[in-house]
Amino acid sequence: xxxxxxxxxxxxxxxxxxxxxxxxxxxxxxxxxxxxxxxxxxxxxxxxxxxxxxxxxxxxxxxxxxxxxxxxxxxxxxxxxxxxxxxxxxxxxxxxxxxxxxxxxxxxxxxxxxxxxxxxxxxxxxxxxxxxxxxxxxxxxxxxxxxxxxxxxxxxxxxxxxxxxxxxxxxxxxxxxxxxxxxxxxxxxxxxxxxxxxxxxxxxxxxxxxxxxxxxxxxxxxxxxxxxxxxxxxxxxxxxxxxxxxxxxxxxxxxxxxxxxxxxxxxxxxxxxxxxxxxxxxxxxxxxxxxxxxxxxxxxxxxxxxxxxxxxxxxxxxxxxxxxxx
Amino acid sequence: xxxxxxxxxxxxxxxxxxxxxxxxxxxxxxxxxxxxxxxxxxxxxxxxxxxxxxxxxxxxxxxxxxxxxxxxxxxxxxxxxxxxxxxxxxxxxxxxxxxxxxxxxxxxxxxxxxxxxxxxxxxxxxxxxxxxxxxxxxxxxxxxxxxxxxxxxxxxxxxxxxxxxxxxxxxxxxxxxxxxxxxxxxxxxxxxxxxxxxxxxxxxxxxxxxxxxxxxxxxxxxxxxxx
Numbered sequence: 314x315x316x317x318x319x320x321x322x323x324x325x326x327x328x329x330x331x332x333x334x335x336x337x338x339x340x341x342x343x344x345x346x347x348x349x350x351x352x353x354x355x356x357x358x359x360x361x362x363x364x365x366x367x368x369x370x371x372x373x374x375x376x377x378x379x380x381x382x383x384x385x386x387x388x389x390x391x392x393x394x395x396x397x398x399x400x401x402x403x404x405x406x407x408x409x410x411x412x413x414x415x416x417x418x419x420x421x422x423x424x425x426x427x428x429x430x431x432x433x434x435x436x437x438x439x440x441x442x443x444x445x446x447x448x449x450x451x452x453x454x455x456x457x458x459x460x461x462x463x464x465x466x467x468x469x470x471x472x473x474x475x476x477x478x479x480x481x482x483x484x485x486x487x488x489x490x491x492x493x494x495x496x497x498x499x500x501x502x503x504x505x506x507x508x509x510x511x512x513x514x515x516x517x518x519x520x521x522x523x524x525x526x527x528x529x530x531x532x533x534x535x536x537x538x539x540x541x542x543x544x545x546x547x548x549x550x551x552x553x554x555x556x557x558x559x560x561x562x563x564x565x566x567x568x569x570x571x572x573x574x575x576x577x578x579x580x581x582x583x584x585x586x587x588x589x590x591x592x593x594x595x596x597x598x599x600x601x602x603x604x605x606x607x608x609x610x611x612x613x614x615x616x617x618x619x620x621x622x623x624x625x626x627x628x629x630x631x632x633x634x635x636x637x638x639x
Numbered sequence: 640x641x642x643x644x645x646x647x648x649x650x651x652x653x654x655x656x657x658x659x660x661x662x663x664x665x666x667x668x669x670x671x672x673x674x675x676x677x678x679x680x681x682x683x684x685x686x687x688x689x690x691x692x693x694x695x696x697x698x699x700x701x702x703x704x705x706x707x708x709x710x711x712x713x714x715x716x717x718x719x720x721x722x723x724x725x726x727x728x729x730x731x732x733x734x735x736x737x738x739x740x741x742x743x744x745x746x747x748x749x750x751x752x753x754x755x756x757x758x759x760x761x762x763x764x765x766x767x768x769x770x771x772x773x774x775x776x777x778x779x780x781x782x783x784x785x786x787x788x789x790x791x792x793x794x795x796x797x798x799x800x801x802x803x804x805x806x807x808x809x810x811x812x813x814x815x816x817x818x819x820x821x822x823x824x825x826x827x828x829x830x831x832x833x834x835x836x837x838x839x840x841x842x843x844x845x846x847x848x849x850x851x852x853x854x855x856x857x858x859x860x861x862x863x864x865x866x
Contacts (some may be wrong), residue, residue, distance in 0.1 A: 339749050548743050
């Protein structure tokens with residue numbers, strides 16, 4: 314018994330030493346297998362162009378939809394960012410306020426937190442502006458006194474602060490009325506919020522779709538290579554070795570799909586750029602559409618690749634275990 | 640030390656079927672033996688246990704002095720690299736050349752391309768098919784296909800060579816050639832176990848014969864009276 318043990322240990326040590334000697338070789342061949350697998354997986358995808366194209370297009374469409382929605386939301390947000398500047402609060406002062414009271418009100422308004430600037434518009438200035446802009450100047454001539462009050466224009470630092478500032482300003486003495494023509498902007502903000510959530514939901518749903526599509530494609534690939542898997546396992550291929558080509562296929566399908574989606578989105582951007590510029594010109598806006606961009610393209614590729622990899626991983630995990638040599 | 644040692648081994652399938660019932664035997668390194676018996680006697684199960692396709696229900700299975708009963712799943716591939724297997728139906732892949740078929744065991748182990756080329760050609764030379772390396776195995780005859788299968792089983796120089804009905808579909812002449820090949824591997828120190836019910840062929844070779852009957856070792860020795 315003792316003899317058996319010591320001999321077993323001997324052979325174990327020999328085995329370990331043998332492995333150490335060839336570790337560099339093993340690493341090199343591991344890398345070579347990765348390269349060879351990447352190459353053969355690419356060739357397999359290209360070798361069945363029609364079938365692969367269908368899979369890639371489905372993935373591309375599933376990626377294009379949420380990405381396009383995302384870009385729309387981002388563009389609208391950029392557009393509304395330009396509107397922030399006009400988010401002014403009009404503060405109307407009670408009639409007959411004294412000069413000194415107005416001055417102290419100015420100080421108070423300027424002292425509120427979140428205020429960017431305060432502009433005083435006297436009743437006279439307001440009347441002059443009204444006369445020149447409205448075309449009712451002649452009618453004003455018939456009035457005994459100026460119906461317009463003194464007012465302030467308060468510019469908040471952030472649109473989000475506007476509502477709070479309105480409440481605070483209402484509390485101040487001498488203030489007759491406060492108007493904030495911001496509701497539509499807040500509604501837009503809420504809509505954009507919803508849009509962003511929609512992007513997430515749509516992205517998650519279609520991402521799941523991509524996982525299923527890739528998973529199914531890989532499942533079929535596994536079925537069609539059943540014999541090969543059996544033999545490879547029989548001659549001592551590890552699970553990782555068997556998995557590798559399928560994981561590469563999933564990765565490549567995802568990335569090819571993302572590539573096509575990226576091309577579609579870039580094309581869409583160019584297609585819309587003309588009309589959007591024309592529209593912006595009509596509104597005297599500097600706005601121009603911003604497309605996917607390089608980093609967006611890279612992100613899309615990463616997302617596509619990882620979703621494809623996940624799909625392949627799930628399919629491989631589920632189906633490879635069932636294939637054992639008989 | 641024995642290379643293969645079955646120690647009171649039992650295998651009961653989930654269906655309740657008892658394929659092996661207390662089988663014990665030993666084979667030394669470099670020994671060759673035939674495993675015979677009627678179909679259903681347990682030959683295939685015995686080979687599957689040796690390939691770790693199946694696990695024993697009870698008893699011990701020692702390979703090279705090491706108990707492999709509880710070898711973890713992740714270690715199984717490395718165990719299989721010490722074993723070469725020849726199947727009755729060859730299990731060759733028809734989507735690649737003879738060369739690539741034989742190269743598989745080396746590829747999974749991670750040999751360099753140059754090593755693979757050298758070893759594959761040596762193995763093909765041994766089975767006399769060096770001129771067919773670029774052919775698709777589907778274009779070869781049954782006997783040639785079986786020899787490709789043998790080349791694949793020995794290309795990585797395994798310690799143990801298992802064969803399951805390797806001459807099942809071959810005529811006597813080809814069968815004898817295949818057996819002669821196995822004998823050559825035994826001569827260089829490989830432990831060879833051949834499952835076969837080809838009694839005529841077995842009787843012509845002067846070899847140890849183990850005969851299974853209903854999951855039990857009925858006979859073990861070189862004498863084979865009663866056939």
